[in-house]
Amino acid sequence: MALLLLFFVLFPFLQPTKSHSTHHHTNPPLSRLYNNSVLLDDQRVTFHWSLSNSSISLAAQSARKSNYLAIGFGEQMKNSYAYVAWTERHGKCHVRSYWISGRDASSIHHTSEDLTHVVCVSINGIISFEVTRPLVPSCTGRIECDNIIDPTKPLSVIWSMGNEWSATHLSEKNMHSAMSDQPEPVFLLSGLARKERDLGIILAIHGFFMFVSWGILFPGGILYARFLKHADGNLWFRSHQYLQYSGLAITFVAVILAGAGLGGFYFYSSHVKFGTVAILLAVSQPINAYFRPKKPETGGTGTNKRVVWEYAHVITGRVSLVFGIVGLFTGLKHFGVAHDSEIAERLTWGLVLWILISVSVALYLEFKELQRRKRERNFSEANWELGELDDDELVDLLEADELRCILILALIEVRRWICSSRQLVANDSLEQ
Structure with missing residues (x-):
């Protein structure tokens, strides 16, 4: 009896729901497979995309009938770049690109973007379209030349639908009948939407680890090697080695965190380029240290190979540190654009203050080192006799x-x- 009662309770949920069939329609098939897709605001439009080294292929599909479907990149309709697909009365489908400078029909300006693989399909009033475009337009002097897509930053995507569109002579009747309430932040590299806070936390940890490596450990190792060589034993060498290897280990952890958060490693931004050069130079240091020429005996003159190696090792390390510090600043700039500009600005000023303090300490230690060497040189060169000092x-x-x-x-x-x-x-x- 209990089983029979349970069956009657669950029976309505086991039946297919037919009520949705009158509202939802089968989307037209896309001509290619895309790596990523998200439902935009209000879940009426699906946005698909795939990235390559220099271009992005994108597609949009509506979930309801309309005569045109528009996808825009921007926080709002004003000052956004849009791609509009519409059907004419005889059923032919078109796709064009626009720059929207205001909120009325006269503010919609056609652009001549370099679009390839343009596909537009409308089946039973359901529109889908596809285009491929370069990430950075190869033009200058036109408004569409500024329509740059940076995959390392969240792309704000909006949408709208309407009853009528035309290639020319747009008027108020061409305005949308439905639109998104808010922009959808889409992370092109990771294929995520609405994950800005989680990704922001991951990137914040990445930045903190990089600061520990390039702002504390690597500079500390350089200072030990520069100013503690006169200390007893190999304390300076052990300290230098420990700090440099620790910095490399933490750097690799930070890189893995960023790659996992962004869904891969891409080299579009200046931050990634500066960071990559800094890491490669840092990795080369323990490698060339392994092959360093033998140090001469105490009191002996260093060989030419040893002298050249010492200069190369010192210069490479310091150049690596410069690239790493530039990477810290570009990373904060990127974080501010993508997430929180106020926090990024405060952290930037804090980093500037930290670098000024570090440089002041290094200059003070350099001054003391020069004094110490001068005293030793004067003492070793002095030729005096006891009792005859003026x-x-x-x-x-x-x-x-x-x-x-x-x-x-x-x-x-x-x-x-x-x-x-x-x-x-x-x-x-x-x-x-």
């Missing part, structure tokens, strides 16, 4: 290493005391 020589000694100065002055005082004692003894003997 005032200028005493000043030079006071500028030398503190411990050595104390020992030298102590020896001078001891010698003077001995000389004074001998003089007193000699005087006593003469008086006797």
Whole structure:
């Protein structure tokens, strides 16, 4: 009895729903397969796309009858680029590109974009269209030349439908009868929509890891190698090696995070290009360090190969650091455009302050290092005799290493005391 009652309760849900058949229609088939697709705002239009190195293939399908379907790139209809597909009375379908400068029909301007693989189909009033266009238009001086698609940034997509369209003489009756309420942020690389917050968190972690590597660890390793070579043992070398390898490891983790969040690795933006050069240079450092020429014996003269390698190693490391810092700034700029400009601006100023502090510390340490080398050179070149020091020589000694100065002055005082004692003894003997 319980099973029979359960069957009657679930029976309506097991039946096919026929009520939707009067409202939904089968979309016209697309001529090609696309890697990504999303339902736009209000789920009345499906947006498809596939990326290549220099172009994007896109398609749009409506879910209801209309005489034209428009897809626009922008936050709102004003100042957006649009692709409109419409059917004439005899059933022929057309696709054209437009620049919309306002909210009335006179503000819709036809453009001459370089569109290929243009397909337009209308079946039972359901329109679908396809176009392929370059990511960066190969033209200058025209409004459509600014219609650049950056796959690393979210693309704001809007849509509209209407009852009538024409190639010329647009009027108010050509305005839309239905449109999206808000733009849909579509992430072309990852194939996602409405994931801006999640992707923003991933990219924020990526940026933090990159700052730790290129703002702390790599500069710290360079400072250790530059200013601690006079320390006892191989402390400077171990510290330098540990910090550089740690920076590389964290950099690779950050790159993997960005690739996973964006759905792949692409080289469209300046941020990625600067970062790639910096990483390649950083990776080359431990490789060339493995093949470095043998260091000469203590006190020996370095070979030409060793000297050339040392200069190449130092220059490569510092150039890599410069590219990495530029990558940090371009990354913050990219983050601000795609997600939160206010936070990005604050972080940029914070990065500027951090770099100024770091440069000040490096300059101070460089100044102290030059002083230390000057003192050592003056001390090693000095040729003096105990008890025959004038005032200028005493000043030079006071500028030398503190411990050595104390020992030298102590020896001078001891010698003077001995000389004074001998003089007193000699005087006593003469008086006797």
